[in-house]
Amino acid sequence: MDSFGRKRVSGLLWIVLCAAPLVLLGCSPPPPGEVVVYTALDQEFSEPIFEAFTRRTGVEVKPKYDTESTKTLNLVSAILAESERPRCDLFWNNELLHTLRLERQGALRAYQSPTTAAYPAEYRSAEGEWCGFAARARVLLVNTQLLAEARWPDSIEDLTDPQWRDRCGIAKPLFGTTATHAACLYQAWGKERATRFFEDVQRNCRVMSGNRQVSKAVASGQLLFGLTDTDDAMLEVEAGSPVKIVYPDQGADQEGEELGALFIPNSLCLIKGSPNPAAAEQLMEFLLSPMVEGRLVDGPGAQIPLNPATEAKPRVETPDSVRAMPADFAEAAAGWDAAAEELKRIFATAG
Structure with a gap:
């Protein structure tokens, strides 16, 4: 082979060797990517879980949070406003009402999975558009230093008792789990009775911006008792505050089969x-x-497991150990717009 041929072969070999890394690079898997999550669960509870997911998969989680009092409503409004060009991939709601409202408005994408199928039917969409998990209960939190046990409230209707005027509290029932609770009461009681109840609550209770604020006010002695969630209540219990959780409406003599402690799951849904x-x-x-x-379940929020395969033991009562309020969440969501108009009128100047 002459010198020209040798140079040509060497040149071709050099081209091949230089091109090989590019070919290999082109065949390598794409980077893990990212996922955008709008989440109403408190950042202190959800952020460590997102970090664990990223460590396991390499996928970066980009969460969007919002303020304590209006976060669910703001996040839902954002999802609907962005419907032409969605930014959110997954919505982690800390309640169920507004997830069902998104479902009714056609904003969700169905996704059937073996994991979802493990959850009880009443806590997931038959069409695969959402799944509930890790529930909380609506409870009364009582200050044990200021109120003798014999006088502890045992019903949500104690919030309307004039003897406790301005010494009991509730979060404004237009947001979060308090809104879900209100929607379920409108569905169970009907408009007349539920409206009368909330009018009495507004006159009698101190209306606060969120459940965390209610729990803190009870623990500090600003309130004798208040209606809140088990996660916020347990933060005070396990901090050593002088408080006790009361699961409401457990007595056989209390009015109405429709009452009991309402259990509200977190919910997950994919955005279309x-x-x-x-x-x-x-x-x-x-x-x-x-x-x-x-x-x-094990964390500071003390959630209640819904997946039968979850081995962690709850630190609060569950629907298996106390009387649960029967709830038709779908019907409650369907009636929410009408209920919300009444509640806006009633609580226009509160909170």
């Missing part, structure tokens, strides 16, 4: 047309796993 659908499904599977639900 979102930019990162595969990563969103991956994150949803992770969040619904027994491991993650167990972490929420």
Whole structure:
């Protein structure tokens, strides 16, 4: 081979060697990517779980949070406003009412998975558009230093008793789990009775911006008792505050079979047309796993497991140990707009 031929072969070999890394790079898997989550669960509870997901998968979680008092409503409003060009891939709601409202407005994408199928039918969509997990109960929190046990309230209707005027509290029932509770009461009682109840509550109670504020006010002695969630109540219990949780409406002599302690799950749903659908499904599977639900059960929020495979033991009562309020969440969501108009009128100047 002459010198020209040798140079030509060497040149071709050099081109091949230089091109090989580019070919290999082109065949390598794409980077893990990202997933955008709008979450109403408190950042202190959800952020460590997102970090665990990223460590396991390499997928970056970009969460959007909002303020304590109006976060669910603001996040839902954002999802609806962005419906033409969705930014959110997955919505982690800390209640169920507004998830069902998104479902009714066609904003959700169906996703059937073996993980979802493990949850009880009443806590998931038959069409696969949402799944509930890690519940909380609506409870009364009592200051034990200021109120003797014989006088403890045992019903949500104690919030309307004039003897406790301005010494009991509730979060404004237009947001969060208090809104879900209000919607369920309108569905169970009907408009007339529920409206009368909330009018009495507004006159009698101190109306606060959120359940956390109610729990803190009871623990500090600003209130004798208040209606709140088990996660906020347990933060005070386990901090050593002089408080006790009362599960309302447990007595056989109390009016109405429709009462009891209302249990409200967290809920997950995928947003239709979102930019990162595969990563969103991956994150949803992770969040619904027994491991993650167990972490929420064992964590400071003391959530209540709904997946039978979750081995963690709850630190609060469950629907198996106390009387639960029967709730038709779908019907409550369907009637929410009408109920909200009444509640806006009643609580226009409160909170």
